[in-house]
Amino acid sequence: MGLVHRALRIPGRILGIETSCDETAAAVVESGGRILSSTVASQLETHGKYGGVVPELASREHLRAIVPVVREAMTRAGLGWQDLSAIAVTEGPGLAGALLVGLTYAKSLSLATGLPLIGVNHLEGHIHAAVLESAPELPALALVVSGGHTHLFEVSEGWHYRLLGRTRDDAAGEAFDKVAKLLGFGYPGGPLIDALAPYGRPAAFANEFTVPRIKGAAQDYSFSGWKTAVLRWTEQRDLRAEIAARQALFARRPRATLDEWRAATPPETLDLLASFQHAVVTELLRRATRAAEAMDARSMIVTGGVACNAELRRAAAALRQGYPVYFPEAKLSTDNAVMIAAAAFPKLARREFADLTLRPQPNLQLAQ
Amino acid sequence: MDTRAKVIELTAAAGLTAKTLVVGFFDPVLAAHVERLAALEGPVTVSLLDPPDEILNARARAELVASLASVERVIIGDARGLVASPQVVDMTAADLASREALIARIRQR
Numbered sequence: 001m002g003l004v005h006r007a008l009r010i011p012g013r014i015l016g017i018e019t020s021c022d023e024t025a026a027a028v029v030e031s032g033g034r035i036l037s038s039t040v041a042s043q044l045e046t047h048g049k050y051g052g053v054v055p056e057l058a059s060r061e062h063l064r065a066i067v068p069v070v071r072e073a074m075t076r077a078g079l080g081w082q083d084l085s086a087i088a089v090t091e092g093p094g095l096a097g098a099l100l101v102g103l104t105y106a107k108s109l110s111l112a113t114g115l116p117l118i119g120v121n122h123l124e125g126h127i128h129a130a131v132l133e134s135a136p137e138l139p140a141l142a143l144v145v146s147g148g149h150t151h152l153f154e155v156s157e158g159w160h161y162r163l164l165g166r167t168r169d170d171a172a173g174e175a176f177d178k179v180a181k182l183l184g185f186g187y188p189g190g191p192l193i194d195a196l197a198p199y200g201r202p203a204a205f206a207n208e209f210t211v212p213r214i215k216g217a218a219q220d221y222s223f224s225g226w227k228t229a230v231l232r233w234t235e236q237r238d239l240r241a242e243i244a245a246r247q248a249l250f251a252r253r254p255r256a257t258l259d260e261w262r263a264a265t266p267p268e269t270l271d272l273l274a275s276f277q278h279a280v281v282t283e284l285l286r287r288a289t290r291a292a293e294a295m296d297a298r299s300m301i302v303t304g305g306v307a308c309n310a311e312l313r314r315a316a317a318a319l320r321q322g323y324p325v326y327f328p329e330a331k332l333s334t335d336n337a338v339m340i341a342a343a344a345f346p347k348l349a350r351r352e353f354a355d356l357t358l359r360p361q362p363n364l365q366l367a368q
Numbered sequence: 369m370d371t372r373a374k375v376i377e378l379t380a381a382a383g384l385t386a387k388t389l390v391v392g393f394f395d396p397v398l399a400a401h402v403e404r405l406a407a408l409e410g411p412v413t414v415s416l417l418d419p420p421d422e423i424l425n426a427r428a429r430a431e432l433v434a435s436l437a438s439v440e441r442v443i444i445g446d447a448r449g450l451v452a453s454p455q456v457v458d459m460t461a462a463d464l465a466s467r468e469a470l471i472a473r474i475r476q477r
Contacts, residue, residue, distance in 0.1 A: 056474065
């Protein structure tokens with residue numbers, strides 16, 4: 001039996017603030033894992049029409065949302081500043097201008113209230129989101145997979161991290177979104193591919209997605225080749241009319257229903273989506289299980305926005321490798337501030353506080 | 369204070385007075401706007417118009433402008449003729465030019 005870490009036992013209440021990409025979020029968490037409030041303002045509608053996050057607009061939307069979002073989190077928790085132990089904020093990785101808004105606000109709050117400030121790595125936040133109310137046996141293998149990140153970490157006792165592998169090019173979630181965009185689906189495309197894939201046959205175009213061989217790093221991922229494979233696939237067929245029809249559907253109805261998308265997607269394209277998703281999920285778990293085996297992991301953590309993907313959840317839960325697999329609940333898989341507050345508790349216990357020189361670190365690493 | 373309280377609808381604008389009335393799109397707010405507004409004789413009231421093919425919606429733009437200390441209030445809509453002001457500054461042409469420059473820079477990436 002391995003050591004059991006219980007962040008749950010650390011007393012105190014932390015206000016978490018997260019603005020690393022396109023969600024403005026604030027949350028209050030008590031005793032390491034009890035959620036008192038969680039507020040998230042999404043900018044999906046602002047960025048949707050551009051097919052991706054526009055950093056210049058993201059920082060402006062954060063600026064607009066940060067005050068009401070934090071106020072709402074505090075009101076819902078029913079707390080005043082005097083009830084808090086610390087303020088935690090994402091310092092990176094993320095968009096510089098977006099991070100700056102949350103950091104500046106958190107620093108101002110810390111200065112005004114006298115509460116200690118804790119800088120949190122966004123990736124560490126995602127890992128904590130999966131183990132909020134559980135106590136995974138460590139060491140654990142953590143697969144952090146989202147639109148911006150695809151990393152494998154070894155998590156050892158005391159929340160120490162070692163990087164085991166990462167993507168060489170596109171993040172898995174980015175590959176989902178780019179493939180969706182290529183085929184005329186709206187943004188973000190990942191959830192839509194997830195919803196449409198069950199209507200296609202995952203074996204139909206499996207040959208299009210051969211696993212890239214990467215020299216030197218057996219545990220690194222690469223997804224950009226599969227995006228090219230989809231592009232080639234569309235070029236081999238004349239899909240211009242089909243793609244244009246979907247683009248028109250998205251322009252007309254940004255919130256089209258699944259039935260409307262299905263009506264605009266012939267069986268062969270559904271087969272491609274199913275094959276692509278199956279290939280990504282298989283590849284994510286293939287390297288993750290191999291890494292877990294190599295480090296003799298006692299549990300696996302799958303987290304980040306792509307952890308919402310139904311096939312990934314199903315496949316990971318069915319791994320049967322002899323260790324449990326932990327996922328965050330769906331609303332804690334995507335960016336939120338609960339995870340930032342939760343990740344700050346071990347730092348609160350160690351009194352690892354930041355001062356007002358804390359700066360945004362767009363390329364912050366969690367471990368080497 | 370909650371600076372969103374500085375945003376008012378056009379229907380509530382009639383009869384207001386302002387030292388300076390600024391008319392513009394603020395789509396989006398740029399550093400140059402902040403400098404220009406701060407240099408004007410206050411209190412400044414902003415009348416926020418809709419540009420063709422807006423980037424951010426009017427409410428978003430209004431809240432951002434309202435958060436500036438140099439701005440007393442933001443009226444969503446064309447308040448010329450409704451607000452009594454000895455000085456009217458029209459920023460619309462400059463706004464369109466700076467917006468085009470921003471879009472070009474983003475597309476170049």
